[in-house]
Amino acid sequence: MPRLFMKRAKQKVGLTPGTPVYTGEKKIEKVRIRIIDYDATQLEEKEATTIEECFPFKDKPTVTWINIDGLHDIELIEKIGKHFDLHPLVLEDIVNTEQRPKLEDFGNYIFLVLKMLYYDNKKNELEAEQVSLIFGSNFVISSQERVGRIFEPLRERIRKGKGRIRKSAADYLAYALVDSVVDNYFVILEQYGEGIEDIERELVTNSTQETLQAIRAFKKEVIFLRKSIWPLREVVNSFERGESSLINESTVIYLRDAYDHTIQIIDTVESYRDMLSGMMDIYLSSISNKMNEVMKVLTIFASIFIPLTFVAGLYGMNFQFMPELEWRWGYFAVVGFMVLVGISLAAYFKKKKWL
Amino acid sequence: MPRLFMKRAKQKVGLTPGTPVYTGEKKIEKVRIRIIDYDATQLEEKEATTIEECFPFKDKPTVTWINIDGLHDIELIEKIGKHFDLHPLVLEDIVNTEQRPKLEDFGNYIFLVLKMLYYDNKKNELEAEQVSLIFGSNFVISSQERVGRIFEPLRERIRKGKGRIRKSAADYLAYALVDSVVDNYFVILEQYGEGIEDIERELVTNSTQETLQAIRAFKKEVIFLRKSIWPLREVVNSFERGESSLINESTVIYLRDAYDHTIQIIDTVESYRDMLSGMMDIYLSSISNKMNEVMKVLTIFASIFIPLTFVAGLYGMNFQFMPELEWRWGYFAVVGFMVLVGISLAAYFKKKKWL
Amino acid sequence: MPRLFMKRAKQKVGLTPGTPVYTGEKKIEKVRIRIIDYDATQLEEKEATTIEECFPFKDKPTVTWINIDGLHDIELIEKIGKHFDLHPLVLEDIVNTEQRPKLEDFGNYIFLVLKMLYYDNKKNELEAEQVSLIFGSNFVISSQERVGRIFEPLRERIRKGKGRIRKSAADYLAYALVDSVVDNYFVILEQYGEGIEDIERELVTNSTQETLQAIRAFKKEVIFLRKSIWPLREVVNSFERGESSLINESTVIYLRDAYDHTIQIIDTVESYRDMLSGMMDIYLSSISNKMNEVMKVLTIFASIFIPLTFVAGLYGMNFQFMPELEWRWGYFAVVGFMVLVGISLAAYFKKKKWL
Amino acid sequence: MPRLFMKRAKQKVGLTPGTPVYTGEKKIEKVRIRIIDYDATQLEEKEATTIEECFPFKDKPTVTWINIDGLHDIELIEKIGKHFDLHPLVLEDIVNTEQRPKLEDFGNYIFLVLKMLYYDNKKNELEAEQVSLIFGSNFVISSQERVGRIFEPLRERIRKGKGRIRKSAADYLAYALVDSVVDNYFVILEQYGEGIEDIERELVTNSTQETLQAIRAFKKEVIFLRKSIWPLREVVNSFERGESSLINESTVIYLRDAYDHTIQIIDTVESYRDMLSGMMDIYLSSISNKMNEVMKVLTIFASIFIPLTFVAGLYGMNFQFMPELEWRWGYFAVVGFMVLVGISLAAYFKKKKWL
Amino acid sequence: MPRLFMKRAKQKVGLTPGTPVYTGEKKIEKVRIRIIDYDATQLEEKEATTIEECFPFKDKPTVTWINIDGLHDIELIEKIGKHFDLHPLVLEDIVNTEQRPKLEDFGNYIFLVLKMLYYDNKKNELEAEQVSLIFGSNFVISSQERVGRIFEPLRERIRKGKGRIRKSAADYLAYALVDSVVDNYFVILEQYGEGIEDIERELVTNSTQETLQAIRAFKKEVIFLRKSIWPLREVVNSFERGESSLINESTVIYLRDAYDHTIQIIDTVESYRDMLSGMMDIYLSSISNKMNEVMKVLTIFASIFIPLTFVAGLYGMNFQFMPELEWRWGYFAVVGFMVLVGISLAAYFKKKKWL
Helix, strand or coil, X not given: CCCCCCCCCHHHCCCCCCCCCCCCCCCCCCCEEEEEEECCCCEEEEEECCHHXXXXXXXXXXXXXXXXXXXXXXXHHHHHHHHCCCCHHHHHHHHCCCCCCXXXXXXXXXXXXXXXXXXXXXXXXXXXXXXXXXXCCCEEEEEECCCCCCCHXXXXXXXXXXXXXHHCCHHHHHHHHHHHHHHHHHHHHHHHHHHHHHHHHHHHHHCCHHHHHHHHHHHHHHHHHHHHHHHHHHHHHHHHHCCCCCCCHHHHHHHHHHHHHHHHHHHHHHHHHHHHHHHHHHXXXXXXXXXXXXXXXXXXXXXXXXXXHHHHHHCCCCCCCCHHHHCCCHHHHHHHHHHHHHHHHHHHHHHCCCC | CCCCCCCCXXXXXXXXXXXXXXXXXXXXXXXXXXXXXXXXXXXXXXXXXXXXXXXXXXXXXXXXEEEEECCCCHHHHHHHHHHCCCCHHHXXXXXXXXXXXXXXXXXXXXXXXXXXXXXXXXXXXXXXEEEEEEECCCEEEEEECCCCCCCHHHHHHHHHCCCCHHHCCHHHHHHHHHHHHHHHHHHHHHHHHHHHHHHHHHHHHHCCHHHHHHHHHHHHHHHHHHHHHHHXXXXXXXXXXXXXXXXXXXXXXXXXXXXXXXXXXXXXXHHHHHHHHHHHHHHHHHHHHHHHHHHHHHHHHHHHHHHHHHHHHHCCCCCCCCHHHHCCCHHHHHHHHHHHHHHHHHHHHHHCCCC | CCCCCCCCCHHHCCCCCCCCCCCCCCCCCCCXXXXXXXXXXXXXXXXXXXXXXHHXXXXXXXXXXXXXXXXXXXHHHHHHHHHCCCCHHHHHHHHCCCCCCEEEECCCCEEEEEEEEEEECCCCEEEEEEEEEEECCCEEEEEECCCCCCCHHHHHHHHHCCCCHHHCCHHHHHHHHHHHHHHHHHHHHHHHHHHHHHHHHHHHHHCCHHHHHHHHHHHHHHHHHHXXXXXXXXXXXHHHHCCCCCCCHHHHHHHHHHHHHHHHHHHHHHHHHHHHHHHHHHHHHHHHHHHHXXXXXXXXXXXXXXXXXXXXXXXXXXXXXXXXXXXXXXHHHHHHHHHHHHHHHHHHHHHCCCC | CCCCCCCCCHHHCCCCCCCCCCCCCCCCCCCEEEEEEECCCCEEEEEECCHHHHHHHHHCCCEEEEEEECCCCHHHHHHHHHHCXXXXXXXXXXXXXXXXXXXXXXXXXXXXXXXXXXEECCCCEEEEEEEEEEECCCEEEEEECCCCCCXXXXXXXXXXXXXXXXXXXXXXXXXXXXXXXXXXXXXXXXXXHHHHHHHHHHHHHHCCHHHHHHHHHHHHHHHHHHHHHHHHHHHHHHHHHCCCCXXXXXXXXXXXXXXXXXXXXXXXXXXXXXXXXXHHHHHHHHHHHHHHHHHHHHHHHHHHHHHHHHHHHHCCCXXXXXXXXXXXXXXXXXXXXXXXXXXXXXXXXXXXXXX | CCCCCCCCCHHHCCCCCCCCCCCXXXXXXXXXXXXXXECCCCEEEEEXXXXXHHHHHHHCXXXXXXXXXXXXXXXXXXXXXXXXXXXXXXHHHHHCCCCCCEEEECCCCEEEEEEEEEEECCCCEEEEEEEEEEECCCEEXXXXXXXXXXXXXXXXXXXXXXXXXXXXXXXXXXXXXXXXXXXXXXXXXXXXXXXXXXXXXXXXXXXXXXXXXXXXXXXXXXXXXXXXXXXXXHHHHHHHHCCCCCCCHHHHHHHHHHHHHHHHHHHHHHXXXXXXXXXXXXXXXXXXXXXXXXXXXXXXXXHHHHXXXXXXXXXXXXXXXXXXXXXXXXXXXXXXXXXXXXXXXHHHHHHCCCC
16 A cells, blocks of 8 residues: 555654655665766776765766666765755655655756656555655766666666767756656556456456455545646646756757656546545445345345245134135135235236346 | 546656657548638649648748648658747647647737537547647748648638638738638537427426536536637737737738637636536435435325224234124224324325325 | 526637627627616717717717617627727627636737626526627726616716716716626625525434535525626636726726625625535434434334343243243233333433433 | 525516615615714714715725615615716625625726625524625715624724724725624524534434424535635635725735634535535434334344244144143143243344344 | 534623633643753753743743643733733634644744644544643743643653754744644544544444434534634645744744644645535435335235235125125135235335335
């Protein structure tokens, strides 16, 4: 089940604002630092063992992308903060993984927090991971909680020099990272869409209590999705409008495209929500229909046999003077009468479409 | 069932933004290119076999309408993009048929994405097809997934020189295309209106589980309709306000008219939504009413015959000393008593309006 | 049932925008044209047989009110359009009676579309009729589908020279016409209010399936009302703010008053909606309550007599050795026991408040 | 029941706008006019028999508060209108007691309409009374339908010279009157709060059909309350922002306070609405729970005794060869078996928690 | 249960605005006044017995934080008001604990009202306490109803000179206080989150009437939470945008952080609301499911034994000529037939999945 509730708030209360405290679980053993430094003509890629190896790149005119996987090494984060002159609150937000997606413009750099969603197949539930981006005129620092694969195609594009990326500044790289995260939502939404269609088919053919549980679980995950996606829209929007001098005119059109995608994602999530509400109604009406069916069976049985049992009881009375009892064909007449009553009642229920 | 869910998102993840990938199914064999070139006095119409045939028209002062049916020929789209100097993202959006309706102003041309709805009689469901429009000062490029008929009357109007169209610039032609798409929504809505009225009549006279299925299907299609129509409003609105120099003052008044129509369409869709919600409630109350009726039948039968059966059972007991059994008219008295009880109970149920 | 659905959309698809096509039913035989021409000191009133008779008034400084009842004579409308130099889209909107209320400022004249509601006593349902107003500096052209009575008191006020109207310009006359339409809504709302109160009383005392039908019908009509009234608000609002030079400062305060009235109408319609939603809930709970009552009757009968019948059955068994059967007072003891059980159970149900 | 529906609309249709017509019931016999004229040092208080007695105060620099109880004397209202140079629409609104709360700035005076709520203990329902305020630089005219008590404490404060009031201008007096009306809402809301808590307690312990009626009645009154209170907010807000030269800087801070109070009132009304919706759900679930209980009783009785009755019936058959019947302990064996079955079934229902 | 309803409104009606009246309960015996005066280099801390001891600090350039626990001593509040030149409405709001969170800028000082939430473990319910802050260029006055602990860590930070606080002005101290209050909400929300998850688990495994009561209670508390938290957002927002010269540029970034936190809190509360609505639906469907199960048991018992009892009754009839009765194996045949019927019916119910 996705974390709807903030579990680790307590440990932060009372601390000085701007104190970085890692609030996630330690997801990987060792922090991994990867650097790609490039311009249109040259490319340097390396994996750093200490954060200090990144610092020389800061003063080069080329675009430097520093990617950090693993956030539990607070000291490392603080070193970066010092070297790139970042605000203490930025450092706090990078490692506090309960952050809401947001964009903050600090003049000489822009700070972005995003939520990357992935489906944990082991736990069978949706997980969100925090991705932070800081970019200035010639660098982008990205960080997440564990080594992920969604930036891999982008890395490949840089290596191969495909597309605009090698010819563009750091703002385009930042856009490309945001775009990767946004594109990843489509994959998640597609999985959800299939899941919802499965439930729908189940609802029509054979809904059980498990169907209700599935609807409930989906509803909860959609609440979680909305919580991640609605602020994303604001983030991409303020990125797009960004009056910051860090964002070039030619990048804005790409950001507009990313904005369109987030709107599309929101539209889809809202459709899911509508669908799931409708399903709840269908489920409730299917329970009522089932009860109706049960009631009909009971009514048919009871209504046919209760009068007949009464007739049988009538002639089971022990009165001394019951003339019918002595008739030769009395028994057969009564049985015939019973058959008649039974058939009439069955016909009546047939007419009422209960049979 | 309309595609509420993005089915082909995955194949796009990780590609360079601006790479055109056709995400629809190949709906026609060969791409069809039709050109109409006109001004107030002259008209040229031809069907091109290669896209290069369109290019000479670009530099003529007359209005050129290039219509492309079929989007799977990426190379062709890229050639147009090159010749008309279109942004890569525009090309990507033309062939990505999962686009949300939108308008983008690129200065020397405007790019519009619309959704054309039509009812697929074979599959018995609503389908959406993407229509893209690009227009500059003297050209309009329209493209859709297959050969459609909704632009035919417009083509006829151009040929016959009826109305303002031959005397106007490319912006009016673009408006006329948008207007055709918008007008087509009315036809769809009318079909829906009739369908909803049919269900309503069914609900009142004789609702079954199929009625519920129909309501559910309509609800889902209305969710789909809303997803297509709400952004349309923004599109037409930003078209109308369009500060672009490509849009003449005299066209704005027509765009305002188209805007009014989209508002009217939205109003109607919202009414449908309200109607369908109300129907769900009626359906649920009709189930409850039916169960009530079943219960009443059961109660009447059981309540009348259970006491009578008890009385019969009473005189079926085998006690040696039961004075009534020996009475001469005992049997008839008991039967008379039973008839009395039966009538009283029936009267009681009559009074309660259960009979 | 009010027309929620656009029935005649199809015939318009593909026509040149600005082609007037009458979409209503022909409601009166002959178009009726009435002219009132006045200023503070003089008054001329006549009924014209041809539209040309109206044209001389155009150039007089007095205020001319041309009222047209019946819209099926397209030629007549086109003549007016020519003489008063109206935009083709205005003519189209006048005769297309499926229009949404709106206000459009064309510089030297303002065009208003309103919906007049009346209750059709024959069909027992709400009908909407389109009223169009065009006014310039010295003329007002009003048109509707049939001869109505709601402008009669206004006509009387002009004739008698009562109030500000004879001393004011055409804008005040236009306001007075709008005000008549708005005031008429109050009459309709009052009728609705009474109808809703009637249903409410019924709900409390004795709700039947007909009550549900009535709630449903009201709900549908309220949807219809909202569709007419919400845009009215915008219309009156943009009329009030109207920066147009056609609207005098002194009229604005009257328009503000009309705006307040539309807000009040919307408030009332929203209250009705809330009331009707609440009623649906009450109705559903009344069904449940009834089912509860039915169940209780069944349960009481069954629970009292089933155990007694069992006891009777017990002593109806034919075992050879059943000592009780031979007891002298066995029968009376058993009957006494049965009475006791019956009374105890009745007391139990009494305690549970089921009796 | 509060008047949700406009009852007297009809009589107004077709009248010249600005014609004052009293739409309320005549609530007091004679109109009562009370005047308080004061500044920081002096105070004059009198009860006028004719309205003309008020007029000399108009030209004095002191603040004059003219309070009129009773609105049925149209002539009197018109005299005031003439003397204080009020717009005809203001006069119409004063006596039309179906007005929506509003504020209108006429330059040299400001016109306010408010709704005062009080609980009519006789009819046991909420009533709204219209309070109109007109204030200029040195006068305030307040009017309501009957003699009320809510302005009495204010009158006392003026007499005793307590607080800022004697040192302030007419705008502060107007504020103080509005503040009295707003404060009075808190009293009404408190009564409602207690009523809602009472219902809630009832719901938990013992909900009956009367509880539903009470919820319904409260819901209706909350709809009525909202209709009065939401526009109040706008009124106080536009009063506070009032760019009018009639409002002094030092009064604005008090108006801000009054605005905070209206927001608080709205918050509370919205909370009530939420609470009442929740209660409806609880009520419906309590009906379902009761039906469940009834069903359980029926099921337990029927399920225990029906099998036993069958067994009894079995040995009541009259076959000649039924070996059990002749066994010495047959009867006791069967009875023992029945007790066993009965106990087992009871245990089964116990396990299912139905007993 | 949290106080949703204003209980003490009545006592205020009719008082001069700006009269401080304590509306809370007296929660502590004696008012406690604590002063901390500091700058980057020095620190003075003392507990004052009279309010006059605070006054000398006002003219010192150091930051002075005066904290008052207990609001029932109106005289003390008035003395502060006089000395620090506060507006009478501020004094009224400090002691009127029914205030809505708000921020008011009085030029030379800013006044803030906040709600601090804590969970009363004794009464087992959520309580809100009003915290007021007044801060000028070199002082902060905070007041609450009782001695609390949430400011203790902040006090400790000041003493130890940790973080920015000792180097910053009064605006940062005010921010730090607001931040403490906001952080405290996370703790409350976390407790709620756990409670909601507990209910959810209960719903799935074994929902009883108590579960409904718990949902209802949570819903009510969430209404209460929303009432406290939504205005908080506005407060922090207007604090952040604060054009006041009292707020330094460097503090704004911290306020933005606090604003992000309030948004996050609101998001979470809204998620809770969604969750709880969903739970109500689940609860209702669980009642229906239970009723269904009860019905099935009844139907199975009744439908199997009623026909069998009829057959038994048939052969219990006393007709003289019933050939079967005399057959040697009649009894066994009938019992065999009964077993067959019983098994068939059981199989039928098995097939319907009722068994």
